[in-house]
Amino acid sequence: MNKVLMSGNNIIGEAAIRAGCRFYAGYPITPQNELTEYMAEHLRTVEGGVFLQSESEIAAIHMITGASATGARVMTSSSSPGISLKQEGISSMAACELPGIIVNIMRGGPGLGNIRPAQGDYFQATRGGGHGDYRTIVFGPATCQELADLTMDAFDLADKYRTPVMILADGMMGQMMEPVIFKKPKPRQYNEKFMLRGAGHGKSKIIRGLILDPIDMEEHNWKLARKYQVIIDHETLHEEYKTEDAKLVIVAYGTSARIAKGAIKRLRDKGMKVGLFRPITLWPFPELKLRKLAEKINNFLVFEMSTGQMLEDVRLALQGYADIGFHGRPGGVVPTPAELANVVARHYEKKD
Amino acid sequence: MMLKTIFSGFGGQGVLMMGYSFAHSAMNKGYHVTYLPSYGAEVRGGTANCTIAVADEEITSPVASEPDYVVVMNSPSLITFQNKITCGGTMFLNSSIVEIRPSRKDIKICAVPCGDMAREMGNIRVANIIMMGAFIKKTGIVPSDVYLKSIGTIMGGKKKSVAELNQKAFTAGYDFVKD
Amino acid sequence: MAKKVFSRPKCLKEAIFHYCPGCGHSIAHRLVAEVIDELGIRGTAIGIPPAGCAVLAYNYLDVDMIEAQHGRGPAMASGIKRMLPDGIVFSYQGDGDLAAIGIAESFHSANRGENITIIFINNAVYGMTGGQMAPTTILEQKTTTTPGGRNKTSEGYPVKVCELLSSLDGTTYIERCAVNSPAGVNKTKKAIKKAFQCQIDGLGFSLVEILSPCPTNWKMTPIDSCKWIDTTMSKVFPLGVFKDNTTAVKKSREAAS
The missing domain is CATH 3.40.50.920 (Rossmann fold)
Incomplete structure (x- = not known):
């Protein structure tokens, strides 16, 4: 595989498609528009690929949640203010144990801030970000090569732990180009029993995060906490x-x-x-x-x-x-x- | 070796293309490279610039606070960047439309009337390639054949006549700079 | 031998509804289940319950279901349907879910002409949270957040979903019904069946709005609630087919192929 010179935003898109991402939904926001455009351009040339420009960042995260439930590899992307809007859905994905990739190409904040590179969303990313007791795996790549590698790894980890994974980069990483080599993606391992594809002649399934009985909800929280502990024990990189x-x-x-x-x-x-x-x-x-x-x-x-x-x-x-x-x-x-x-x-x- | 270059001008002058093709050829020469474009609202309303770092070691910051080379394709770019260029650095300027000159005496100037030369060739759009010819020769970072190969790769499916015109434009700029 | 004319639909689970006496949700659930049975789509159906009283719809409907956050059902349905074009995807939503917090998602999924079905329960009030104003609360109607009655100058007007969405080019079939009488129930079932058939045939976006009694929050008896739909609610939300492009879409498809 030859070296290619690509921008960070495009690299994420290419790595995602190579890793088997087949559904992307997003809403334009600077400085990550090139990623949305890349997915629009390239997902349609891949068999089974679907690109949807959503009416909002909120809709986008719920679109990928639905697509993820069917068993597809999914991704959405945005920049800081848009990521705030996605938090409802990220919390829901964590609760429902659905895999998916969320890319945050950070810009200056708080509020609308500006479109220059910044790192003000660290708390939001690493503390869960939305409501409830959960975490998301967060990668902080520093080179374009790492953007390519970690985007692919993110899909594997999301499947392995059935949890949303965030790529946390900034406007500089999204805009800059560096030579990059795309590695070969690993074959996907994801059990069909987690996919919602119609009950057929079998038992119907429910995917939900609403658990009204507090004892059951507590058990669900501890189950998630045990999963997060396994991630802490095995997945740190530095x-x-x-x-x-x-x-x-x-x-x-x-x-x-x-x-x-x-x-x-x-x-x-x-x-x-x-x-x-x-x-x-x-x-x-x-x-x-x-x-x-x-x-x-x-x-x-x-x-x-x-x-x-x-x-x-x-x-x-x-x-x-x-x-x-x-x-x-x-x-x-x-x-x-x-x-x-x-x-x-x-x-x-x-x-x- | 760590060399940083800023290409700047009006949107439509092919400034980002200049930077991208240079970065691409430096990559093919085996160097570490980064390319950082201006983006968002700052490129609306007409100005564009990009920064290219070329090095024989890992590049840390893709930003150039003191660029070694600045290529200015219009006057506003000269005003913006003349004080950033490092002492002893070189400014390439499109003398067809840039009438002012930097007031600094500690930098070298390479004035190329690339706009006029392009018009003589019948296509104002190759002014950037003419300037690249001058830039490649003067800087000597990338050999001309490596650069031309990159241009070919980037232009990809474009017509043969376009490729020939680019080659001609590049050579004109290259020969314009005297050894 | 007596002839069996009525039985529990196969894809309605053996569970006791948690809904209040006189509530329209139980009827609507049964109708959806009957239609799924009759169309034979239990194996391909995927349902999305709302946030609201019907949040527990998955306890009753024996089909694959996934919960949506408040109002996001149509976005989720869009994602599911795009990746599973052969699935029969429906969201079941209340008035707050569809017309307030989720108006953007319902509006744009309709406008994109997503080939999904929405069952929209309009009871003019927020049920689960205890009777607050809904976007469909009618003028002068008293709720816990409009104690003096809904005032047009401060709370605006009831949102007419069928009228709004039928104006979008992306929608194919839109009908408003009511489940306050045996005739209304039968008509509603026909509408639901037609909506699902529209999706099965790949004809595009379908929505059935159901005017549904909420005796608890209306502070009426079930019988008075049914009457109120006739005398008052259906005057603001007239019943009928607002859009039926199924034949036209079918014809243009045939012409194209």
């Missing part, structure tokens, strides 16, 4: 970059992690031993791996394009064992590696 000899470790994900790597190169040129811890799954957060790092390093700096959201997960993971600084640029500002390097240098010297 990258460590130059942490072996580091005296300070930056914790950043997605676009922020790219900027952090740029800063680290500059700092290392000046002799400062700085490394990067990059969570790839944002939920489950790789907290044990981060805590392990604190056994030898006690100076951390969290960097986000927000006022500090993942910061809380880092604090929870490090449990007071290390010092944690923070640098944030919310609102759609993408800082330069030089700026971050200066901030890190200040924290670095503070410890020596």
Whole structure:
């Protein structure tokens, strides 16, 4: 397979179709329109592929829920304000244990905000986002190659755990192009007993999240919680970059992690031993791996394009064992590696 | 090696195409590349730009705060980007319509009358390819045959006459720049 | 030997309805079940109950069912039907579900001409939450949120769903019935059957609105509720076929093929 140069939005679409996504519903919103357009253009050329431009983000999430119930691989995408609208459906998918992929190409917020890259939806994504006691698996890709790989993996995980999975990227990741190689998708494993396709001559099925008896509802909640624990135990992903000899470790994900790597190169040129811890799954957060790092390093700096959201997960993971600084640029500002390097240098010297 | 370039101009001048074809050829040359377009409301109303990073190592930020090269196809782009370009960098400008010149003395200027040259060839739309000819020669990042192959791949199904015109336009720009 | 003229439909489960005495839902459920039996579509039917009193419809109808969030039935039905074109997909919705919180989903699924069927129960009030104003509450009608009666200057007018949706080019069959009399019940069953047949034949969007008594929230006896539909409600929501393009669509299909 040759390298191709594609934008992040198009890569997600192509990876999804290769992974067997056959139903997409969405409503245009910048900066992810290219993904919606890609699905419109390409799903119609695939056998059994259906693209639906929905009347709203709310309708889109419920359309994919219906399509998912029939057993299809499904996806919807949007950007921050649209993802807020989808929360009702994401909660419902989690409750009904239906797989599906939700892509959030984040922009500046709150409210309408702007269309520049930002990371202000971390809380919403990693805490469930909608009502009720649930989580969604959240990937935070940092390169176009990762967008391709993780989009494919997202479909497998959604099936495996019968749960919605979110790809959390930002306007920069959606718009930028990088060379990418699409891997071969794995064969799908999803049991027909979970599909709603008409009762035939058999027993009729019900898919529902309404459980009026509190004891039964409690059991359903614990069942979901046990599933989430299995996900926590088996599915965390992270990258460590130059942490072996580091005296300070930056914790950043997605676009922020790219900027952090740029800063680290500059700092290392000046002799400062700085490394990067990059969570790839944002939920489950790789907290044990981060805590392990604190056994030898006690100076951390969290960097986000927000006022500090993942910061809380880092604090929870490090449990007071290390010092944690923070640098944030919310609102759609993408800082330069030089700026971050200066901030890190200040924290670095503070410890020596 | 890490080189960043901004291509900018009016929508319709093929500015994004310039950036994309350059990035594509740099990829085929084996470099790490990123391409970042301007998008959304900022491209409504006529201006467009894109940033291309080419490196022999992993590229961290696709943004160029101090680009090594800036290609300006119209005057507003010159005003926007003249102070961003790094000291010692090169500005390529479409001298057919850009009458002003940067006030900085620490950067090199490569003025190409690509609009006039394109009109002489009978198709104003190849002005961007003429400029690319000059850009490819002057920067030397990507050999001309690799670039032309990329153009061929990108244009794909286009007619033979279009391919020939592109080749001619590229050569004109390439030869315009003296060694 | 007595001739058996009435029995429980096969795809109505052996469960006791939780609905109030005199409520129209039980009748509507039975009619849907009878029609599914008669058309032989139990094996391909997929139903979507609403949020509202009929949320538990899956306890009664013995077909595959999936719950929808409030008002989202038609969006979900669209997703199901697009991936399962041979399935017979219907949503069963109340007036708040269809005409208030879910008006966008019902309007646009109708406008897209989704080949689905909607059974729309209009009882002019919010039943399950305890008798608040519905979009179909008629002027002057008292509810717990319009204690002085629905006032057009502050609450606007009752939404006429059949009139609204029949104006859309995407819809094929739309009829309003009432289940307040034996004749009305028979007519309603015919309409439901026609709506499902419309879908089976692939002719497009069908909707049957059913004026349905809610004695509990109307604070009337069941008999008075039935009378109120005749004397008052059906004056605002006239009964009848609002759109029937089934023949025309069939003909144009045949002409095209």
